[in-house]
Amino acid sequence: MTLYDDTVLVLKSYEDQPELRDLYLEHLAAHPDGVYKPCEAGHITGSALVIDPVGGRVLLTLHKKLGLWLQMGGHCEPGDTTIAGAALREAVEESGIADGLTLLPGGPVRLDRHPIPAPCNWHLDVQYAALAPVGAVEAISEESLDLRWFPYEEVAAVADTSVVRLMEAARARL
Numbered sequence: 001m002t003l004y005d006d007t008v009l010v011l012k013s014y015e016d017q018p019e020l021r022d023l024y025l026e027h028l029a030a031h032p033d034g035v036y037k038p039c040e041a042g043h044i045t046g047s048a049l050v051i052d053p054v055g056g057r058v059l060l061t062l063h064k065k066l067g068l069w070l071q072m073g074g075h076c077e078p079g080d081t082t083i084a085g086a087a088l089r090e091a092v093e094e095s096g097i098a099d100g101l102t103l104l105p106g107g108p109v110r111l112d113r114h115p116i117p118a119p120c121n122w123h124l125d126v127q128y129a130a131l132a133p134v135g136a137v138e139a140i141s142e143e144s145l146d147l148r149w150f151p152y153e154e155v156a157a158v159a160d161t162s163v164v165r166l167m168e169a170a171r172a173r174l
Contacts (some may be wrong), residue, residue, distance in 0.1 A: 003035050004028065006082045007044055010107060010126065020111045024124050035083075036123075037075045042113075042122030046080075046087030047073020048103065048130040049166050050095050053174055056166055058155060059138055061094050062146035069150075071166060073125065074143075083108075087128040095147065096139025097132060104129040109169045112162045126143045129170035 011024050027042060028034045035044045049071040050059035060069040072094035073087060080086040084103055091101055110127045140147045152171065156164050 001049045001081065003076055003080050003086070004013060004032060006034050007035055010083055014111070017111050018114070023113065023147070024111065024126075027124060035076045036078075037120065040098070040119045040121065042120060042124055043075070044083065045073055045075055045123045045125045046083050046090060047071050047125050048087040048091035048101075049109070049163070049170055050091055050097070050101065051059065051104075051167075051170055051174075052132045052136065052149065054134055055149070057149045057151050058157060059095055059097075059149050060155070061133065061141075061144040062148070064143055064145050067145070069148075069163070071127070071163055073127075074129075082125050084128060087126065088130060089131045091128075094141050094143055095132075095136075096141060097136045100133030100136060101112050104131055104170060104173055106173060109173060110166050112166070114162065118129065127166050129166070129173070131140040140151055 014021050031041050033039045060113050063070050074087045074089040074090045108126050109129050114124045116123050138147050155167050
């Protein structure tokens with residue numbers, strides 16, 4: 001199975017946000033390369049909000065290019081075979097938590113489509129939640145200006161609505 005096929009299957013089984021899900025599926029039907037960054041019409045990305053449910057907090061990265069506090073995530077790479085695997089890989093790389101991150105069961109938590117500068121135009125983000133092991137130690141990557149744990153109550157003050165909605169949906173699933 002290819003990353004494209006896996007992503008289509010994941011999206012077809014995703015029952016929330018039907019209009020956005022259908023838009024993703026239409027995009028992939030029109031752009032077989034739509035899971036990779038070179039697709040200028042937009043491309044699928046995978047992200048994961050790292051959650052410490054015991055500590056009641058989430059780990060956010062201060063994105064180097066955007067200057068915003070976001071969940072971990074990014075572009076699919078040729079070695080990725082599943083969208084969940086791409087999201088988990090990005091979470092591990094960007095959080096520095098090498099051992100013990102696991103995706104919250106049940107598939108994607110949310111979808112989020114947001115504009116990006118040309119030539120790519122759109123990120124079609126498939127958002128997961130990753131559970132951090134007890135005692136997880138983070139490490140800032142080259143893609144980040146900072147990395148910080150925020151209590152659930154503080155996320156709305158530092159992050160945009162997309163991150164807040166992702167956190168709320170992930171917490172509801174815990």
